[in-house]
Amino acid sequence: MIRYISAMPSPEWEHETPRTLALLGSTGSIGTSALRVVEAHPHRFRVVALAGARNVEKLAAQAARWRPEHLGVLDAAGAAKLRDLLPAGYAPHIHIGPEGYATMATLPEAGTVxxxxxxxxxxxxxxxxxxxxxxxxxxxxxxxxxAGDIIRRHCAGSGAVILPVDSEHNAIFQALQGHDPASVRRIILTASGGPFRGRSREDLAAVSCRDALAHPNWDMGAKITIDSATLMNKGLEVIEACHLYGVGIDDVGVVVHPQSIVHSLVEYEDGSQIAHLGTPDMRIAIAYCLTWPGVVDAGVPRLDLVKAGSLTFEEPDLHSFPCLELARRAYREGRGMPVVLNAANEVAVSLFLSDRIRFLDIPDIIARALDMHDGTTPHDIEGIEALDEATRRTVYERAGHSNTDGMA
Ligand SMILES: NC(=O)c1ccc[n+]([C@@H]2O[C@H](COP(=O)([O-])OP(=O)(O)OC[C@H]3O[C@@H](n4cnc5c(N)ncnc54)[C@H](OP(=O)(O)O)[C@@H]3O)[C@@H](O)[C@H]2O)c1
Structure with missing residues (x-):
């Protein structure tokens, strides 16, 4: 049984022409792909706000192209640099840091975030x-x-809508269209298996950060690429699916599909499985959300199944890649565990990206953080942020490193 996290968009939103967009994270991999979709259909959209963090040059170039009224950066130094880089005569409002990003997410002139x-x-x-x-x-x-529960409550109260961009969840969203939510038996997420699929733990002991960043199918930001290599990305997605679709964790299966052509599946009571297939390019899911319920050319090369050849499926290797099971454990145990899981993972990934720990240290660090959690259960965003921060501090200390990477 599916209980989707929000209602669907209103007719007013559907008919808004052009759609008004606040793109947060515009300088990243998803943000850049989103702007390519907008560039391909400029009459459909008006970019009202763009936010990056540290890559001020890229944000300035995007701003010069789209001329939004609002820009966002991480700190005051970035804002000063950004002002210097903007074209003469163009003076948008520049928002700074977490508060600034939150303000940008609520701008009355942007209907879509x-x-x-x-x-x-x-x-x-x-x-x-x-x-x-x-x-x-x-x-x-x-x-x-x-904060899945909190966001679900907000959606019920405010009428906010979530459209899933994550390709697996977007695939499920599409595979659910036109079906009775009560007839769903389970959701099946596909995972590419990452660059180290098939390797033993012994093999993984010596892999480098560079090896881990070489994802076979998807071109993504560094953090999610490492999460894909450890299978933590699939673990986070299992939790995401539980919140998004209102299902229990045992109703979310994971199957490794190295070709990344089948983006996920829904199994129905009659035994049918409806799958979503496509070229592995995030513009498909992004365009689907930005233009919902319309469908436009996302600019993605067509999928040729004959050229794709064999599509194969296998069980995830939970021995070599324990992060998927750590995520399931965190969700089952609740009591703040998903916050601890995520914070410990973000610290471990940043330490790995700066060559300060080895690949197999990542799951060990996360497991230890879960074992040591004192049971603090946050009930609001402030509580979540406090637990997130406390976990990061402890994990850095235990790993014998300071937080010099500037991560959140
Ligand atoms: N990439 C994919 O294919 C993909 C697929 C599914 C889901 N996702 C999800 O989408 C999100 C973005 O992924 P991505 O791959 O696009 O990441 P990315 O390429 O690393 O980009 C991240 C974006 O966040 C900004 N940012 C960094 N630190 C920030 C901070 N402290 N506060 C606010 N903004 C900050 C970055 O700004 P600067 O670059 O200017 O510093 C950049 O705009 C992640 O949650 C990921 O799991 C990504």
Missing amino acids: LSAQVGAAGLRATEAAARHGKVICLANKESLVL
Whole structure:
């Protein structure tokens, strides 16, 4: 039985022409792909706000092209640099830091918010957009991992809508169209298996950050690419699916599908499985959300099944890649565990990306953080942020490193 997290968009939103967009995380992989979709259909959209974080040059170039009234950066130094880079005569409002991003997510002049900031840093803006009744095209899965129940309540109260950008959840969303939600037996997420599929734990002991960043099918930001290599990405997606579709964790299966052509499936009571197939390119899911319920050319090369050849499926290897099971454990145990899981993972990934720990240390660090959690259960966003921060501090200390990477 599916209990979707929100209602569907209103007819007013559907008929808004052009659609008014606040793109948060515009300088990232998802943000850049979203702007390619907008560029291909400029008459359909008006870009009202763009937010990056540290890549001020890229944000300035995007701003010069789209001339939104609002821009967002991480800190005051970035804002000063951005002002210097903007073309003469163009003086948008520049928002700064988490508060600034949250304000941008609630701008009255933007009906649609793309939540594509990375990690827990995306939570504030997603939560603010949900409180203010926006249509949220949600790429930032961490928002649901951390605060799925709160966001569901906000959607019920404000009329906010979530459209899933994450390709697996977008595939499920599409496979559910026209079906009775009561007839769903289970959801099946596909996973590529990442660059280390088939490797033993012994093999994984020596893999480098560079090896881990070489994803076989998807071109993504660094954090999610490492999460794909450890299978934590699938673990976060299982939790995301539970919140998005209102199903229990045992109703969400995972199957490894190395070709990444089948983006996920829904199984119905009669035994049918409805799958979504496509070329592995995030513009399909992004365009689907931005233009829902219309369908436009996303600019993606057509899928040729004959050229794709064999589509294969296998069980995930939970021995070599324990992160998927750690995520399931965190969701089952509740009591703040998903917050601890996510924070420990973000710290471990940043330590791995800066060559300060090894690949197999990532699950060990996360498991230890879960084991040590004192049971603090956050009930609101402030509580989640406090637990997130406390976990990060402890994990850095235990790993013998300081937080010098500037992550959220
Ligand atoms: N990439 C994919 O194919 C894909 C697929 C499904 C879901 N997602 C999800 O989408 C989200 C974005 O992923 P991505 O791959 O696009 O990541 P990315 O390429 O690393 O981009 C992240 C974006 O977030 C911004 N950012 C970084 N730190 C920030 C902070 N502290 N506060 C606010 N913004 C910050 C970055 O700005 P600067 O670059 O200017 O610093 C950038 O705009 C993640 O939650 C990911 O799980 C991604």
